[in-house]
Amino acid sequence: MTEPMLKVPAAEAQRNFGLYQDKALTQPVAITRNGRPRTVLISIEEYERLKRRDRQVMRTEDMSQDLADAIMAAEPPEASKQFDHEVR
Secondary structure (H helix, E strand, O other): OOOOOEEEEHHHHHHOHHHHHHHOOOOOEEEEEOOEEEEEEOOHHHHHHHHHOOOOOOOHHHOOHHHHHHHHHOOOOHHHHHHHHHHO
């Protein structure tokens, strides 16, 4: 189980940045300003995991007919013709 998010005032985080970098390897560290979270320090592994989730996959059978029709009717922009040689 992951540890809960640590909350640290910005001035404290600045004074002991190396410490909070190390802590961020195992748990998110919320940097606060006036008692309110403003930013979060996380490990690169957690950041990359979150970025991978940015791309959502939808199965064709799960999309509406209107969306399927719109995709089928879509035309590539004129500028994309410069890449036609890559799909021949």
